[in-house]
Amino acid sequence: MQLYSEAIYLDQADQFHQTLAQRGVLTHVVEVEQINARFLRHHPEMALVVDSKGLWLSAEGMKMQPAWVDEIGRLKRATLKSEMIARACQLSEHPRLLDATAGLGHDSLLMAHLGAQVTLLERHPILFTLLESAHAQALQDPYLSETVQRMQLIFNDAEKYLTSCVADQFDVIYLDPMFPQRDQNKNALKKQAQVKKQMQLLHKLLPEDGEMDLGDRLLDLSRAVAKRVIVKRPRLAVFLAxxxxxHQWTGDACRFDAYFQH
Structure with a gap:
């Protein structure tokens, strides 16, 4: 995979190159004069890009990274009463929370902001490296630094990690499978709106050998480890596994399904 960088960021690009190599991803650092929208349009293949904001994934003219700084507006508005996720995960009790399907980490960021000690699991080496870059950037932000100090990143497969956990190691396990697009009800497949740009790139990055990773296998493993398991779903989606x-908390677009320890 190409790793594009302007000259000023070549040292950072080389560091990412070495980190990704240790995680089994081979990249080729390419110095370019200027990385802008025109350059991305003319290089539509999937690639990585380094600039002043850290590491990005790019493809087909789009650029994506876990945009934690862009979430600050939402964090400033969020309260334990206003956020349904806070009630579902009992964030008022400052739980030890495992986000076993971290993705871009936006929900984890919100939960840490509202008081949880959050462990984020991610198994894909590129996505995990993107999360690391976002975490490092956020540590330098005066508003986010305190929040992200309550966030720990672990590069591991969720099934393997949960199998190694002991009972009650976490108070809450949070599951938001990347690809929950099965039947939106039990009888029919409904037409879905176009996926957001960031999700489009994630779908390109994370094909499960042609099949969607539904996360079904994680539910029982999670219930053996935590007293409370919360699953985020589209509002009309089938139940996980x-x-x-x-118990359920239901909003306009999504819902939170609760499962308690066996």
């Missing part, structure tokens, strides 16, 4: 939750 076809298992009916014991």
């Amino acid at each position: 076809d298992t009916e939750p014991q």
Whole structure:
């Protein structure tokens, strides 16, 4: 995979190159005169880009990274009462929380901001490196630094990690599978709106050998480790692992299904 960088950021690009190599991803650092929208349009293949904001994934003229700084507006508005996720995960109790399907980490950032000690799991080497870059950038931000100090990143497969955990190691496990697009109800497949640009790039980056990773196998593993498991779903989606939750919080676009320890 190409790793594009302007001359001023070549040292950072080389560091990312070495880190990714240790994680099994081979990159080729390419110095370019200027990385802008025109350059990205003319280089539509999937690649990595380094600039003043850290590491990005690019493809087909789009650029994506976990944009934690862009979440500051939402964080400033968020309260324990206003956020449904806070009620579902009991964030008022400052839980030890495992986000086993971290993705871009936006929900983890919100939960840490509202008081949780959050461990983020990510198994894909490129996505994990993007998360590391976002975490490093956020540590330098005066508003985010305190929040991200409550966030720990772990490069591991969720199934393997959960299997190694002991009971009650976490108070809450949070699951938001990357690809929950099965039948939106149990009878019919509904037409879906176009996925956001960031999600489009993630879908290109994370093909599960042609199949969607639904996260079904994680539910029972999670219930053996935590007293409370919260699953984020599209509002009309089927239950994870076809298992009916014991409680639900439902909003306009999504819902949170709760499962309690066996």
